[in-house]
Amino acid sequence: MQENGRVSIKLDIKKVPLDCKRTWELISSGYTKGVFQLESNLGKQWTKRLKPENIEHLTALGALLRPGCCAIGTKVAVGLINRVSTYQRNSVMKWLPIERLYQQAQRKYCLYKQQIVSLDEQTGLFYLNRIDNVIYTGNKPVYQPIINLHRRTVNCRIRYNLQCTLDHPLLTHDRGWVNLEDLHIGEYIAVARRLCNSSKATINHAGQKNFRNICFQHYAYHCVFCNWHEASLDVNHLNDNRQKNNNPDNLCFMCPNHHKMYTEGYISEKEVVQARETYRLQNTKDIQWAQYTGIEFVGEKETYDIKVIGPNHNFIANNVVVHNCLRALDEHGVSMTEHYCRRKNGEEPVEVIHQAIESILRPTYGVLTYQEQAMQIAQAIANFNLQDADELRKAIGKKLPEEMEKVRVKFIAGCEKAGIVTAEEAIKIFGWIKESQRYSFNKSHAACYAINGYYCAYCKAHFPVQTYTSWLFHSPKKQAKKGENPKREVRDLINEAKLMNIDVLPPDILNLKPNFYTDGKIITFGLTDIKSVGHSVVKKLHELVATQEVKHSAELPKWTWLQLLTRIGPIKQETGRIGESALANMISAGALRHFNPNRSKLLAELKAWAKLSAGEANFIYEQADKFDNLINAMKAAAPLKKEGGACHSAERKQVVNSLISLLENPPTKLEDSPNWIAGTEEILLGIAITCSRIDACNTSAINATCRDFHDGNVKNQGSIMLGVELQSVQEIKTKKGKAPGSKMARMTITDGTCAIDAICWPEQYKEMQHLLTDGNTVIVQGYRDKKQGTFVVQQAWQAEELLDNSSD
Amino acid sequence: MNNCNIICFDFETGGLDTSKCSPVQVAAIVINPRTLDPVPNAVFNSMMCPTTQEEFDAIGDDALAINKKTREQIKAAPLENLVWEQFTRFVLKYKTSAGFPIPAGQNILGYDLPISDRLCKKYGPWDKKRNQQALWNNRDSIDLLKYVFAWFENSNELENFKMDTLRDYFGLSKEGGHDAYQDVQDTWALISRFLKLHRTLTKRITFKGACK
Numbered sequence A: 001m002q003e004n005g006r007v008s009i010k011l012d013i014k015k016v017p018l019d020c021k022r023t024w025e026l027i028s029s030g031y032t033k034g035v036f037q038l039e040s041n042l043g044k045q046w047t048k049r050l051k052p053e054n055i056e057h058l059t060a061l062g063a064l065l066r067p068g069c070c071a072i073g074t075k076v077a078v079g080l081i082n083r084v085s086t087y088q089r090n091s092v093m094k095w096l097p098i099e100r101l102y103q104q105a106q107r108k109y110c111l112y113k114q115q116i117v118s119l120d121e122q123t124g125l126f127y128l129n130r131i132d133n134v135i136y137t138g139n140k141p142v143y144q145p146i147i148n149l150h151r152r153t154v155n156c157r158i159r160y161n162l163q164c165t166l167d168h169p170l171l172t173h174d175r176g177w178v179n180l181e182d183l184h185i186g187e188y189i190a191v192a193r194r195l196c197n198s199s200k201a202t203i204n205h206a207g208q209k210n211f212r213n214i215c216f217q218h219y220a221y222h223c224v225f226c227n228w229h230e231a232s233l234d235v236n237h238l239n240d241n242r243q244k245n246n247n248p249d250n251l252c253f254m255c256p257n258h259h260k261m262y263t264e265g266y267i268s269e270k271e272v273v274q275a276r277e278t279y280r281l282q283n284t285k286d287i288q289w290a291q292y293t294g295i296e297f298v299g300e301k302e303t304y305d306i307k308v309i310g311p312n313h314n315f316i317a318n319n320v321v322v323h324n325c326l327r328a329l330d331e332h333g334v335s336m337t338e339h340y341c342r343r344k345n346g347e348e349p350v351e352v353i354h355q356a357i358e359s360i361l362r363p364t365y366g367v368l369t370y371q372e373q374a375m376q377i378a379q380a381i382a383n384f385n386l387q388d389a390d391e392l393r394k395a396i397g398k399k400l401p402e403e404m405e406k407v408r409v410k411f412i413a414g415c416e417k418a419g420i421v422t423a424e425e426a427i428k429i430f431g432w433i434k435e436s437q438r439y440s441f442n443k444s445h446a447a448c449y450a451i452n453g454y455y456c457a458y459c460k461a462h463f464p465v466q467t468y469t470s471w472l473f474h475s476p477k478k479q480a481k482k483g484e485n486p487k488r489e490v491r492d493l494i495n496e497a498k499l500m501n502i503d504v505l506p507p508d509i510l511n512l513k514p515n516f517y518t519d520g521k522i523i524t525f526g527l528t529d530i531k532s533v534g535h536s537v538v539k540k541l542h543e544l545v546a547t548q549e550v551k552h553s554a555e556l557p558k559w560t561w562l563q564l565l566t567r568i569g570p571i572k573q574e575t576g577r578i579g580e581s582a583l584a585n586m587i588s589a590g591a592l593r594h595f596n597p598n599r600s601k602l603l604a605e606l607k608a609w610a611k612l613s614a615g616e617a618n619f620i621y622e623q624a625d626k627f628d629n630l631i632n633a634m635k636a637a638a639p640l641k642k643e644g645g646a647c648h649s650a651e652r653k654q655v656v657n658s659l660i661s662l663l664e665n666p667p668t669k670l671e672d673s674p675n676w677i678a679g680t681e682e683i684l685l686g687i688a689i690t691c692s693r694i695d696a697c698n699t700s701a702i703n704a705t706c707r708d709f710h711d712g713n714v715k716n717q718g719s720i721m722l723g724v725e726l727q728s729v730q731e732i733k734t735k736k737g738k739a740p741g742s743k744m745a746r747m748t749i750t751d752g753t754c755a756i757d758a759i760c761w762p763e764q765y766k767e768m769q770h771l772l773t774d775g776n777t778v779i780v781q782g783y784r785d786k787k788q789g790t791f792v793v794q795q796a797w798q799a800e801e802l803l804d805n806s807s808d
Numbered sequence B: 001m002n003n004c005n006i007i008c009f010d011f012e013t014g015g016l017d018t019s020k021c022s023p024v025q026v027a028a029i030v031i032n033p034r035t036l037d038p039v040p041n042a043v044f045n046s047m048m049c050p051t052t053q054e055e056f057d058a059i060g061d062d063a064l065a066i067n068k069k070t071r072e073q074i075k076a077a078p079l080e081n082l083v084w085e086q087f088t089r090f091v092l093k094y095k096t097s098a099g100f101p102i103p104a105g106q107n108i109l110g111y112d113l114p115i116s117d118r119l120c121k122k123y124g125p126w127d128k129k130r131n132q133q134a135l136w137n138n139r140d141s142i143d144l145l146k147y148v149f150a151w152f153e154n155s156n157e158l159e160n161f162k163m164d165t166l167r168d169y170f171g172l173s174k175e176g177g178h179d180a181y182q183d184v185q186d187t188w189a190l191i192s193r194f195l196k197l198h199r200t201l202t203k204r205i206t207f208k209g210a211c212k
Helices: A021-027 A041-050 A055-065 A098-106 A195-202 A210-217 A254-265 A267-276 A336-344 A353-366 A371-382 A386-396 A401-418 A423-436 A443-462 A464-479 A484-499 A535-552 A561-568 A580-588 A599-611 A614-621 A629-637 A650-664 A676-687 A704-709 A762-768 B053-057 B061-067 B070-077 B081-091 B108-123 B142-152 B163-170 B180-204
Strands: A075-080 A094-097 A114-122 A123-150 A170-173 A175-178 A188-192 A232-239 A251-254 A288-306 A315-316 A318-323 A503-505 A521-524 A722-731 A743-750 A756-759 A776-785 A791-798 B006-013 B023-031 B038-047 B100-107
Touching: A021 A041, A021 A443, A021 B023, A041 A055, A041 A336, A055 A336, A055 A443, A055 A722, A094 A098, A094 A267, A098 A288, A123 A188, A175 A251, A210 A232, A210 A251, A210 A288, A232 A254, A251 A254, A251 A267, A251 A336, A254 A676, A267 A561, A288 A315, A353 A371, A371 A386, A371 A401, A371 A423, A371 A443, A386 A401, A386 A423, A386 A535, A401 A423, A443 A464, A464 A484, A464 A521, A484 A503, A484 A676, A535 A561, A561 A599, A561 A614, A580 A599, A580 A676, A580 B163, A599 A629, A599 A676, A599 B081, A629 A650, A650 B081, A704 A722, A704 A756, A743 A762, A756 A762, A762 A791, B006 B108, B006 B180, B023 B081, B023 B180, B038 B081, B038 B180, B081 B108, B100 B108, B108 B142, B142 B180, B163 B180
Parallel strands: A503 A521, A756 A791, B006 B100
Antiparallel strands: A075 A094, A075 A114, A075 A315, A114 A123, A114 A315, A123 A288, A170 A175, A170 A188, A170 A318, A188 A288, A188 A318, A232 A251, A315 A318, A722 A743, A722 A776, A743 A756, A776 A791, B006 B023, B023 B038
16 A cells, blocks of 8 residues: 555554564664664664563663663763863863764764763762763653752742653762652752852852842751741741841751741750751752752653763763763673673573572573562562562662661561571672662563564564665654754665665656655655755646646656756746756756766756746747757757847857857766765765765775675685775774774775774774775775674775776 | 865966956866875866957957967857856865865966956855855965975076976976966876875974974
8 A cells, every 4th residue: 555655564563473583683683773762872782782582681671771861952061171180160161962972972073082071979079071982862752850949939940951861860969869750859959050150159148138049059948857848938047137147057947836946945056057967958069959849741852871981970961960871780890781691692600699589580690670570589588568569669669768778677577587598698689679779670661662662673674665664754854853964864774774685766756756665675765855855846846747747748757858857947037947956956866867867967958958048948948849959959049039049139149059069068077977976965865875986996906895794795704805985984092902092993884785884993093094084985904803793994095096987 | 184175277368467367268187185196087178258248359369379279269169157157066076075175286376266266256156254265275275386486496407487397397298288278287297296205205204393
């Protein structure tokens, strides 16, 4: 069934088997673009690492891989490496949008040049930290926490415009790192001090009314005695009144009852000061504590995350201190996800802390992954009933220290009574459960995600052409709306489609389809997928073609190039025709290849046609059927009107003759070089479809293609010679090895068959740096890296251009 | 490291005044910046006719004697504005992400680039914001005259730095001289030698810290 050029498929989800081998192979290959929850680089990386074989594996991966992310547009505090070594607020710090950091990480810009501001959790001060990686985590629902710095009234409120996912941890005053979804109303969150209000907050504005804000910023909004935190809570001065002393030490929150007791002498000042200390917020010169008062759903947005170097894995996003989320680490700094992968793949022995809970942890290879497992453990060894187990789950989920303490006592008592484990073992197991609260997730939720992801992968595995067509249809538009480059998305999708042996063709004016479409086997660009060709142009084209087909009783495929040009091409002072630039872009993208494969020639004739006056153009239009090419038609139009031509003056005659001369003897060869075709298609379509830049070069020395390498069909594995175009080159610094800090390169190389990843180590990169630049065409010699499977470049030579490189 | 394409070009004109003279021929070749070899088939060569009769009449006979063009040939040539449009399209085709093409030639700083600027202002492309041409790389250019001066300023071997003298001295054939296309090829033959010489010497000389 065809709908708007797309083939739609009816699929009964209930009949989709969960053990489809093809689907699991697809997921394990890392081709997870478009697969729910696994689309990001993180998802690709871990599916390749884990190689899931069933829904259990995918569920566990989804549960462990729970990075909270920041939405596109989030401003991250970064520092400049050449400035002073200690962090100085507002002098070296600048705010960079997170997507720009990601773009810098993707391009040649070295992350080592950029430092990020992190919070030292011990001292409460900021310092400049190193970025390990910036990760794109896909399209997710994002929320905005409402964080108030001032007294809880609308007029005084300052909002911190952080937008992130629900599982993004924020630093709380009492409970440490807590996910956004688990925050309590009224809880205090760490925020960076702002110069505009922090200075006012510390100055004693004697006689001023902002003592309420000063108190709010230094103490939790509670009565110091009774935990009262309603609106009637007021600020009280202990000694001097507001006219004399508004310092924080002279202020405190008290409810009306306790304030009355204080003024009447039932409560001493010493008692107030002592009680007040419990509620003092640990402000430092760099951070203060703002109150969390609610959450707003913003919508679905592109999200990113930043991985920073330890020991403090955090950064400042829109003035809020946030964690970089990859927190499921053991004491050696190895993540639980890595442990799971190693144990599943047999790289590490499966260790369980106690035999009694072996059966509970066996499905997850001894890694405590789900909250349900913690509940089962408590039931098994501490004789918890369902209610107790649920309280344990709540305490884990909400990270309440008092609740955890209660449960801990109950747990250890239960273990002692049950006698299955010793007291020491019980303490150890509970400590382990407590640690898991940082990352564990509930299985039911993770399973839903995994099933959805599996269905996406199933569609992709069994109906790849339709899936990619659908993605190409929808995804670039979303990118464009968010200000991202939609052509990059097209390039990435088509690169992946090629790896799955799906052919993609350039747009075709004969089909007049506006968007990406498929016949079930091949994907074809639509006309609006050409840069600067919009829906209005395509609509106009439809109307023009329909009118002209009726007028001339001939369908579009039967027209000649001259007829097409005169019937729909631009004519001065006439609206309702296709503009010159839109038609030029269509020609350059290959949409008119059926009329003449030589795009340069068509472009030259279009430019000449556009120079004709309305009278001259209409003269040719009316007689177009008499001529076989534009040159002859223009020769007929060149004489003056009185001589039977179309020119109204001698000057116009000279212009038309010049145009004819330029077409007959063009100053430059009107031939399409592969270089030009590839470059133009990259600009107009996002990716070179017809040919690659390397096609213009002498590749007699190569012994394989990128496709051969990808498929493992290379004969001489030790010395593989490829002729490639360097699609992207990213210069990075090494962290380990003989000389940490040396420059190396990570590249994407292509030769038209497919795109593969390649690396060049520092020793070789030093010699070949001048060749390894974006867009350059080189012959490379190297081998396959056994671990990662990437192409390691050992030598490179500049590819020489062929003398006769005109396209076929 | 330079990754901008290099375009060696030359005008033949009807006079010596760069602010007024009309070009009668323009030719260009494109050079790969890494190999310093001409890009195959990337050549532009066209005669051009001034757009007004005044400009046509201002073409000097002495100029025509040098570049061996006739008034009939010029009259039959395409109009200046149309050829210029095609020339700019040709040049901008070789603009890359590294930047605009670098202009190269013999005495382009003193002669050809001012003419190019004038034509850019008249017909485009012109950057109105910066009030400058938007065709060539603004920062870099390769002028053979400057290279020759740098190497021979302390020598009496060269009588002058005219193209014919250089042809004689370096052993290039004078045949076809003062045809823009031939001039461009000969100019680049010399420039490429100088640039390759520089590249060889650069590897042997330590510049860093030379003034410490």
